[in-house]
Amino acid sequence: MMMPMLDPDVVPPAAPARPVPGRPLEIEALVREHVCVNDEYRYLSLDLPDGVPHARPGQFYHLLCPGGDGLEPFFRRPMSVYRVEPERNRVGFLYKVTGTGTAAMARLWPGDGFNIFGPLGIGFTLPADTAPIVLLGRGVGLATMGPLVPFARENGHRVTAVLSARAPELLMSVEEMRIAGADVLTVTDSEGTSAVPHVEGLLEDLVAQGRCGALYVCGSSRLTRLAQSVAARHGLFGEVALEQQMACGVGVCFCCVRPFRENGETVHRRVCCEGPVFPLAEALA
C-alpha cells in the first residue's frame, strides 16, 4: 500500500485541527486526586473553575508550585497536560519528582488549591486526512503523548504507540493508551529492545504495513533523531514535543530557546510560544 505523502503546504504544522480554545488564564485550581503511578511517577488531577479554556494535546500549564519547608521554587514550572477532560472540567498531569518544583508539587493534597497559568503553547497537529499515526515516547515524554491518543482516535486516525522505558515496570500509559484505542508496542533497556536499531526496525515495519503516515516523538533526543531519519526517508509528516527551562512561559523573556534548522540556517525558537510542539524535521536534536 502506498502511504499518503503529506505536503507541508497543505498541512501547515502550526494549523490547529481544532480552534484554539482561548487565551491563557491564571487559575486557582483544586487538587482532586494525587496518586503514585509507579516507583517514579505521580498523577495529579485538578478541578478547574467553570468556564475556563481547556488545553489541546501538547499544550502546557505553567504551575506555581507551593514553597515552604526549605523548598523555595521561585519560577513557575511548565508541564504538559496528560489528561484533558473538558466535559468534567478537569486536567491531569503525570510527573516525576526531579527537582525543587516537582518536589514542592508532590506535597499537594486533595482539596489543596493550586495556582496554574494556561493553557500555553502550540499543541500537536494531526495530518489532514485520516492517515495512521505513530507515537514514539520515552520517559516523561509518554505523559506529553498521552492526550494525543484519544485526540487522534476521535479524528479518525489509527494510532500505534511505541513506548520506551528503562524497565517494564516504569512503562506508563500502556493500558490507558490501549483503552483509548491505540496499538501499543513496548521496548525497554532491561529487555534489550530499546536500542535505536531495534526501534528503527519496528518503525520500518510499521511504515511497510501502512500504519505510519505521520510520526510524533517526545522525551529522547536519540529517538528524535531516529524519527527524523525515518520520516525523511519516507517523506512522512512529523512533530516533536520539546522541553526547555522556562521563566515567563509566554514568549517575552527568551530563556527557553532551542536551535532549529530553517532554510539551511541555525535559528533559535522559543519552546514556550513557538512550541513546545515543532515540525520534526526542523529540530536540532
Next chain:
Amino acid sequence: MIDLSVSCGGLALANPVMPASGTFGLEQAGIFDFERLGAFVTKTITPDKRLGNPTPRVSEVPRGMLNSIGIPSKGADAFVRDVIPRFAQWRPPLVVSISANTPDAFADLARTVSVAGVAAIEINISCPNLEDDGKAFAMRPESTREIVRRLRDATALPLWAKLTPNAGDVGAVAQAAEEGGADALVVANTILAMSVDVDTRRPSLGNVMGGLSGPAVKPIILRMAYQCARAATIPVIGCGGIATAKDALEFLIVGCRAVQVGTASFIHPSALVDVIDDLEDHCRANGIARIEDVIGSLDLTQAERDMIGDAALEAHA
C-alpha cells in the same frame, strides 16, 4: 476618583506603573489589558541581529532570578518596521529600550528609533562599552556623562538613562546622567551575580555570570533609588524587585515618580495590572486623592531626631 497620573521624564502618564524592559512584549496582549499601563517599555534592541547567550539562560535563587539572556535581537530596522507600528493601537506611550557596544553605534540607533509612535527612549547603559575594556557605560560618572551627551545630541525624544547597580557611587552616576542631558533615570538594572550547582560544579548559567532580579534585590535597589532621587533633580523611575503595590509605594515614597515591574510578571502574569489596582485601593483606603502626594513623602523626622537629638533639631528649626 483617585488621580494616579504623574508626569515623568517628559511624558504624562495615566499612572506610574510600567513594565521593566525585557519582561514585556506584544505576546502578552491577550494576557492582560495593555490600556491599563502607565507606559510600554520594550525589550532592549541592538543595532544588529543577535542570537543571544548559550542556555541555560535563567536560574532561580531564593526569592529571585538570575538571567543572562544576552539580548537576542532582530535588529533595529526590523523593530522599527514590524514592532513599533503595532503599538499604535493602544493609548499608553511607547518607550523603546536601546543598547549598543560603542558610542557611535548607540547614537545611530537612537536616531533610527526616533520615529513616529515612539514617546521616549530608554538607554540601557548597563551594557559593556567595547571601546572601554568592556566596562558598562554606567559604571562610572565620566563615561555616563559622555554617552548621555552623545545620545542627547542624536535625538529630540526624552531620554531615560537606565543605570546599573554595579557602580561604586550610583548617586554620582545619576548626577552625571543628568548633566549629560537625561530626562529621567531608571534605577536600576540587575545586580551582577552567579550561582553554582554543587553536584556538577558547573555554573547554573551558560554565560557563567548573570543579573539578579526579583524580590531578593528590592531593598538594595530601593536604597539606590533613594540615593539617586536625592542626588539628581530629574525624575527617578524605580525598578528592582517590585511585585506588589506595597513595593511600588516604597519606591514612590523615597522619591521615585514611577516604577517598573519586571520579574514579578513571570510569576503572576497580571502583576502590572494588579499593582495598579492595588495602588488605587491603597489610596482610597488611606484618603489619598492623588498619587503625587505620595511621591517623595518619606518621613525622616524621627530618624533625624534619633540621629542628632531633639535639642539640635529644635535649634535647627
